[in-house]
Amino acid sequence: MSPGFSRRSFALGAMAASVMAAPAMARAAALAGARSGAVSATDVIGRTVTLPAPARRIVLAQGRQLNALGFIHPDPVSVLAGWGSDFARQVPDAFMRYKARFPAIANVPVVGDGATPGGFSLERVVALAPDLVLAPRGGANAGAGHGDLVARLEAAGIPVAVVDFFNQPLADTVPSLRAIGRLTGEEERTERFISFYEGRLQRVAGKLAGARRPRVFMHVHAGGTECCSSPGRGTLNDFIQAAGGDNVASALLPGASGQISLEQLLVANPDCYVATGGRHLEKSGGLVLGLGVSRAMAEQSFARLLATPGIAALGAVSGHRAFGLWHLFNDTPLHVVAIERLAAWLHPERCAGLDPAATLAEAAAFSAIPLDGALWIGPERS
Numbered sequence: 001m002s003p004g005f006s007r008r009s010f011a012l013g014a015m016a017a018s019v020m021a022a023p024a025m026a027r028a029a030a031l032a033g034a035r036s037g038a039v040s041a042t043d044v045i046g047r048t049v050t051l052p053a054p055a056r057r058i059v060l061a062q063g064r065q066l067n068a069l070g071f072i073h074p075d076p077v078s079v080l081a082g083w084g085s086d087f088a089r090q091v092p093d094a095f096m097r098y099k100a101r102f103p104a105i106a107n108v109p110v111v112g113d114g115a116t117p118g119g120f121s122l123e124r125v126v127a128l129a130p131d132l133v134l135a136p137r138g139g140a141n142a143g144a145g146h147g148d149l150v151a152r153l154e155a156a157g158i159p160v161a162v163v164d165f166f167n168q169p170l171a172d173t174v175p176s177l178r179a180i181g182r183l184t185g186e187e188e189r190t191e192r193f194i195s196f197y198e199g200r201l202q203r204v205a206g207k208l209a210g211a212r213r214p215r216v217f218m219h220v221h222a223g224g225t226e227c228c229s230s231p232g233r234g235t236l237n238d239f240i241q242a243a244g245g246d247n248v249a250s251a252l253l254p255g256a257s258g259q260i261s262l263e264q265l266l267v268a269n270p271d272c273y274v275a276t277g278g279r280h281l282e283k284s285g286g287l288v289l290g291l292g293v294s295r296a297m298a299e300q301s302f303a304r305l306l307a308t309p310g311i312a313a314l315g316a317v318s319g320h321r322a323f324g325l326w327h328l329f330n331d332t333p334l335h336v337v338a339i340e341r342l343a344a345w346l347h348p349e350r351c352a353g354l355d356p357a358a359t360l361a362e363a364a365a366f367s368a369i370p371l372d373g374a375l376w377i378g379p380e381r382s
Contacts, residue, residue, distance in 0.1 A: 041182035043161040044137065044172045047150075051159055054185030055079065055132035059125055061149060062114045062136045063087030067094065067332035068165055069134075070368035072181050072190040077102035077368075079184065081130045084114020091328055093279045093291035097369035120149065126156050132183055137164040137172070166331045167256070170238045173333050174198065193333070193366050200336050200359055201242065204343045207350045208244040214271035214346050216245035217316075220257070220327060222275035223305045224286030228260045236276075239335060243342035244350075245272065262310040272346060273316040275305060276327035289326040291373040298324070298374035321345075323378040334363055334371075341376050 037053040056079055060066060063084040069076040077098065088095045098105050109128060113119030125133060135149050153160040161183060163176035174194055181190025218236055219228045231237045232253030240247045248268045249260055260268075277287025281301075288301040302324050306317050316322050323345050329338035341356040356376075364371040 039182055039185060041161065041179040042175070043179050044164055044175050045162045047162065049132075049159055049161045049179070049183060051131060051183060053131075055130075055159075055183050057081035057128070057130045057132075058184070059111055059128060059130040059133045060084060060087075060114075061112070061120060061133060062138075064091060064114065064331050065134055065136070065163065065165070066098070067091070067334070068163070068177060069180060069184075070098075071193050071333055071363075071366045072177060072186050073184060074189070074368065075102070077105045077108070080105070080108045081128045082109040082111040082125060084112050084120075085110045086114030089113075090280065093293070093373070094328065094369065097291055101369055122152055122156065125153070125158065130158060133158055133160040134180065135160055135162050137162060137167050165333060165335075167234055168238070169235065169330075169335055170201075170242060173335075177333060189366075196362060196366070197333055197336050200340060204242065204244075204340055204351070204354070207354070208343060208347060211244050211347055211350055213244055213246040215248050215268070216240050216272045216274060216346065217248050217260075217265060217268060217270035219273065219275045219311075221281060222277055222287045222324070223301070223308065224277070224281035224284040226259075227262045227308075227310060228265055229257065230260045231257050236330060239329075239339050239342060240274075242339045243346055245342065245346050266310065266313060269314070270316055271321060273311070273314055273322040274342065274345075275302075275322070275324045276330075277301065277305075277324060278327045280327075287324050289324055289374050289377065290328065291369075291371065291375075293374045295374050298377045302377045320379040324376060326375040329375070337363055337375075345378060 038050060039054050040048060040050040042048055058079050059081050060083040063086045066076060066083065066087055073079065109124065111121050111124045133153055150160050150162060161179050163179055164172045165176060177190055177194055181187045218230055218240060220231060220236065221229055230249040230253065231247065232255050233250050234256045237247045237250055248270050252260060252264060275287050277289045279288065279290045279293065282288050285304065286301065287305050288297050306312060306322055311317060325338055325341065329335050337356055337360045340354055340359050344351040344354045344356060360371060360375070
């Protein structure tokens with residue numbers, strides 16, 4: 001947070017003069033900043049970050065944050081000085097789209113694995129001399145995520161902004177986008193995207209006011225691992241709540257995610273079953289959804305999942321209230337589409353006027369890469 005300032009007592013006349021001068025001083029400071037090219041923003045943990053000019057050499061401590069940068073910068077790869085290797089590893093479909101459109105991404109230096117405390121090289125970052133490092137919330141505090149990454153970078157004289165789209169997505173997405181937009185000089189484009197994002201969320205919320213919440217079980221990475229990994233509180237649970245659902249696992253899991261046994265799932269007997277999947281589950285026989293995934297592949301993998309012993313016994317499956325979402329709607333502002341899609345599934349009558357496909361098309365107009373492919377699947381062909 002911005003440091004507080006202690007002030008001596010002033011005489012009333014001096015105080016009045018100071019108040020009257022404040023607007024002029026603010027205008028002068030703004031003009032000076034404009035002339036110098038200085039940019040400033042507040043990150044998600046309340047720190048004020050100021051750069052002498054918009055950042056042109058950015059290091060992403062977590063490579064997945066390219067997902068957000070790609071919505072507010074027309075050529076996000078051009079400003080990458082380094083990044084974590086997690087994007088290519090964990091979001092292969094999006095990475096291949098970026099590589100096809102921006103071949104230079106293959107040559108961006110790797111500064112760590114983007115996932116573990118020991119997997120970040122401060123020495124590599126210092127050698128790259130970036131204008132700015134973007135770090136996730138996990139890197140903001142000692143003992144969490146990347147360790148006390150902020151303090152380490154600041155000690156090395158490298159500006160760092162904490163932005164996050166994972167832990168508290170509905171609270172952090174807009175301030176994170178706004179901080180990135182200001183620090184890269186892409187404010188106008190960023191504000192247009194934020195207007196789209198907030199407008200879609202408000203429209204969903206308006207349709208769901210006072211609605212009964214169906215009980216939802218979300219099976220993440222479905223079919224690729226032993227049943228059943230599920231979100232507890234935070235992250236994907238926020239999407240379920242925003243879509244008008246009640247996450248049954250939130251009462252069973254103490255943290256952000258965990259394992260629910262098949263027996264617990266059958267006893268819970270949720271009203272709706274939502275599976276998440278992606279390209280990363282293709283080899284293990286799980287639910288395959290994502291960029292470039294054909295409808296036929298998605299349908300085949302979804303049918304195989306729903307025929308799994310135990311899953312097939314759920315009332316939600318026999319009652320045609322089983323659905324599938326691309327897992328990588330998570331950790332990106334594109335989750336606005338997932339929330340709308342979930343809301344339309346959970347509340348078909350109230351949300352009859354929603355068109356998630358049209359919302360996806362609007363999001364794609366901002367995106368640096370194409371967003372085509374089977375990103376969701378349900379009883380209907382949508």
